[in-house]
Amino acid sequence: MTTMLDRILESKHDEVAERRRTISRADLDARIAAQSAPRGFRAALDSKAGSGYGLIAEIKKASPSKGLIRADFDPPAHARAYAAGGAACLSVLTDERWFQGSADYLAAARAACDLPVLRKDFMIDPWQTAEARAMGADAILIIVAALDDGAMAEIEAAAMEQDMDVLVEVHDRDELDRALALKSRLIGVNNRNLKDFTVDFQRTYELVGHAPGDCTFVAESGLSKRSDLDAMAEHGVRCFLIGEALMRQNDVEAATRDLIG
Numbered sequence: 001m002t003t004m005l006d007r008i009l010e011s012k013h014d015e016v017a018e019r020r021r022t023i024s025r026a027d028l029d030a031r032i033a034a035q036s037a038p039r040g041f042r043a044a045l046d047s048k049a050g051s052g053y054g055l056i057a058e059i060k061k062a063s064p065s066k067g068l069i070r071a072d073f074d075p076p077a078h079a080r081a082y083a084a085g086g087a088a089c090l091s092v093l094t095d096e097r098w099f100q101g102s103a104d105y106l107a108a109a110r111a112a113c114d115l116p117v118l119r120k121d122f123m124i125d126p127w128q129t130a131e132a133r134a135m136g137a138d139a140i141l142i143i144v145a146a147l148d149d150g151a152m153a154e155i156e157a158a159a160m161e162q163d164m165d166v167l168v169e170v171h172d173r174d175e176l177d178r179a180l181a182l183k184s185r186l187i188g189v190n191n192r193n194l195k196d197f198t199v200d201f202q203r204t205y206e207l208v209g210h211a212p213g214d215c216t217f218v219a220e221s222g223l224s225k226r227s228d229l230d231a232m233a234e235h236g237v238r239c240f241l242i243g244e245a246l247m248r249q250n251d252v253e254a255a256t257r258d259l260i261g
């Protein structure tokens with residue numbers, strides 16, 4: 001069966017190949033040199049989680065499962081509201097085709113606040129990590145389900161060479177074991193199955209006990225209210241990646257503060 005993840009990855013290969021043809025390495029390097037140094041992503045998350053909840057607040061205009069999430073989409077305003085509400089970090093979708101994201105949204109969000117920013121996209125090629133740094137990203141995502149072990153290690157090495165952090169996303173025990181063979185100790189459990197979009201918090205509860213103590217462990221997707229976070233905290237989870245529930249708020253700053261304050 002062809003899953004949504006398969007379809008996304010297939011189009012991503014064509015998309016990245018096209019950009020690699022049109023953007024030279026020298027151009028990327030010049031843009032990287034013009035960026036400010038990476039902001040420590042995991043460090044910011046750990047610091048907030050030390051005295052409360054560490055929130056990665058996501059800027060997401062649309063998704064394949066929900067369609068358009070926010071019509072009056074304003075990435076810098078959202079970034080400022082998230083920062084003022086106490087978020088530790090931002091995540092910005094840069095995939096254009098499936099999530100209506102953009103590199104420009106990431107750059108604008110990062111310029112509007114001082115939080116570290118994750119480039120949320122489907123990484124299939126180490127070249128995309130240089131591209132991520134050129135747009136200002138402080139961290140990248142590796143989706144274990146999307147890559148073989150060799151490709152994961154190459155993408156991670158390329159990110160580390162740029163001094164970026166790597167959030168390694170898993171969905172089951174097998175993927176967690178593969179993730180732990182990497183160097184990064186920033187692990188996310190996606191409660192949403194990227195194959196059929198169902199959300200199940202049990203994914204996090206089952207896996208948190210299997211992550212070594214030196215990991216920063218992040219629960220991702222489908223979280224919408226304070227009681228969701230408190231239930232997660234009962235299982236020892238203190239870091240969260242939240243998009244849709246915050247994107248839909250009128251007063252984003254107040255909603256962010258209510259969630260984690």
Ligand SMILES: O=P(O)(O)OC[C@@H](O)[C@@H](O)c1c[nH]c2ccccc12
Nearest residue numbers: 190220221222223241242243244245
């Ligand atoms: O909007 P939500 O349900 O709060 O989920 C945010 C985030 O976890 C989700 O956007 C996500 C998690 N992993 C991904 C991988 C690719 C694209 C998107 C995602």
